[in-house]
Amino acid sequence: MFRSLNKEIDKTPLEDWIARKIGLKAGELTQEALDTYQLAQIRKTIAWAKEKSSFYRERFCAVEPESITDFSLFSKLPFTFPRDIRHNPQRLVCTGQKDIARIVTLKSSGTTGQPKRIFFTPEDQQLTIDFFDTGMRNLVGPGDRVLILLPWRQPGSVGDLLKTGLEGLGAKAILFGPVSDAEEAVKIALQSKANSMVGIPTHVLAMARSKNGKLLSGRLKSVLLSTDYVPRSICIALENIWGCKVFNHYGMTEMGLGGGVQCPALAGYHLREADLYFEIIDPESGQVLDEGETGEIVFTTLTRVGMPLIRYRTGDLSRFIPGKCPCGTVLRSMEVVRSRIAGQIKLQNHSLSIAELDEVLFLFDEVVNYQVRIDRDSGMDCLYIDIKMSENTLVSKDKDFKDRICRALRCIPAIQNEFPLSKQIVIINSGNSVPFSTGTGKRSIIDNRFNND
Numbered sequence: 001m002f003r004s005l006n007k008e009i010d011k012t013p014l015e016d017w018i019a020r021k022i023g024l025k026a027g028e029l030t031q032e033a034l035d036t037y038q039l040a041q042i043r044k045t046i047a048w049a050k051e052k053s054s055f056y057r058e059r060f061c062a063v064e065p066e067s068i069t070d071f072s073l074f075s076k077l078p079f080t081f082p083r084d085i086r087h088n089p090q091r092l093v094c095t096g097q098k099d100i101a102r103i104v105t106l107k108s109s110g111t112t113g114q115p116k117r118i119f120f121t122p123e124d125q126q127l128t129i130d131f132f133d134t135g136m137r138n139l140v141g142p143g144d145r146v147l148i149l150l151p152w153r154q155p156g157s158v159g160d161l162l163k164t165g166l167e168g169l170g171a172k173a174i175l176f177g178p179v180s181d182a183e184e185a186v187k188i189a190l191q192s193k194a195n196s197m198v199g200i201p202t203h204v205l206a207m208a209r210s211k212n213g214k215l216l217s218g219r220l221k222s223v224l225l226s227t228d229y230v231p232r233s234i235c236i237a238l239e240n241i242w243g244c245k246v247f248n249h250y251g252m253t254e255m256g257l258g259g260g261v262q263c264p265a266l267a268g269y270h271l272r273e274a275d276l277y278f279e280i281i282d283p284e285s286g287q288v289l290d291e292g293e294t295g296e297i298v299f300t301t302l303t304r305v306g307m308p309l310i311r312y313r314t315g316d317l318s319r320f321i322p323g324k325c326p327c328g329t330v331l332r333s334m335e336v337v338r339s340r341i342a343g344q345i346k347l348q349n350h351s352l353s354i355a356e357l358d359e360v361l362f363l364f365d366e367v368v369n370y371q372v373r374i375d376r377d378s379g380m381d382c383l384y385i386d387i388k389m390s391e392n393t394l395v396s397k398d399k400d401f402k403d404r405i406c407r408a409l410r411c412i413p414a415i416q417n418e419f420p421l422s423k424q425i426v427i428i429n430s431g432n433s434v435p436f437s438t439g440t441g442k443r444s445i446i447d448n449r450f451n452n453d
């Protein structure tokens with residue numbers, strides 16, 4: 001449920017934006033009006049996709065768009081999977097090549113998987129800019145200076161569209177890009193007088209825990225974390241070091257980059273519901289779950305022209321939070337995504353996810369980033385955690401630090417039960433050798449158990 005806050009909280013700007021987009025005035029949005037709009041757009045999307053895409057023509061050959069008169073009928077339609085895009089993305093594209101302004105290639109997290117290619121028209125990109133313009137109003141306003149720590153060099157990249165969105169609301173975008181040198185990023189933040197920033201969680205944490213990171217304390221009013229899922233431990237660390245509000249954004253390229261963003265209540269995300277329809281399903285049975293139950297997030301694009309996606313399986317786990325958000329909006333709230341189905345490593349009797357490790361490890365002031373792998377040594381599973389330490393850490397504390405980490409990790413059931421011997425957990429501190437990913441790919445546990453058999 002929602003935590004109660006004494007202070008008056010501004011309503012998410014997404015509500016009035018959505019109201020206007022569906023033909024209502026500010027303050028007039030109701031759940032019924034949104035439902036009616038979303039169903040009409042679902043029918044339009046199915047009709048458009050059936051007409052223009054060979055994939056959906058085949059997939060929905062027996063579906064009459066006009067027959068989808070309620071969400072329960074829609075929930076009987078088949079899903080679209082990431083593998084459908086990987087296999088032959090062109091079959092999902094609904095326009096000619098000349099209408100496509102940008103193609104994003106997403107590498108598979110495995111080494112052998114085919115990449116996914118996502119196609120956008122200029123109209124699709126404009127919808128994303130509109131969302132960024134409105135969504136960012138949760139945390140910045142006219143005259144604010146926002147450091148962008150996301151890729152921006154390609155026209156139509158996330159940083160490029162965010163810059164245009166910020167300009168729309170009268171804020172100044174300072175383009176930096178993903179952080180490979182945290183000290184340099186802090187220097188630019190100070191020089192440019194940034195009072196807000198948008199970045200990848202581990203990158204922003206590295207800035208805060210760098211030698212001069214504390215100099216930004218009191219200068220930032222907000223930080224938006226995006227791209228990877230956001231560990232709660234990183235939000236807590238940034239709030240403590242910088243004394244600023246930390247907002248979470250949820251989105252993926254397939255969604256058109258933006259999907260949802262927290263309002264100042266910092267509870268769940270409010271979603272881009274004029275452009276996207278969200279469902280929470282049981283990942284095993286595929287059935288839509290009741291409000292409040294946790295399952296896989298599935299979305300359908302409602303306004304996408306180039307490559308509409310219908311009932312797309314995200315692999316992310318979340319739920320709709322029952323009740324009203326403290327900001328007072330009529331919009332639903334989706335709980336902040338903490339884990340992915342694919343991120344779970346199956347051990348003998350338990351599963352382990354990078355999300356569980358994040359919540360323990362990032363609480364240590366000394367930790368900037370880490371890499372984790374499971375190896376099978378002499379028939380025994382061992383967990384190797386290579387930690388990139390903050391430059392503020394004294395090396396003399398090394399032994400004590402490793403002991404504290406091992407003790408803390410024991411609160412994770414999978415570690416307590418599946419790695420019971422102390423020699424099964426190996427903490428390495430190999431200086432700066434932990435590769436500092438500058439990409440936007442998802443972090444994961446490396447599983448080498450079956451490579452050497």
Ligand SMILES: [Zn+2]
Nearest residue numbers: 263265325327
């Ligand atoms: Zn809210």
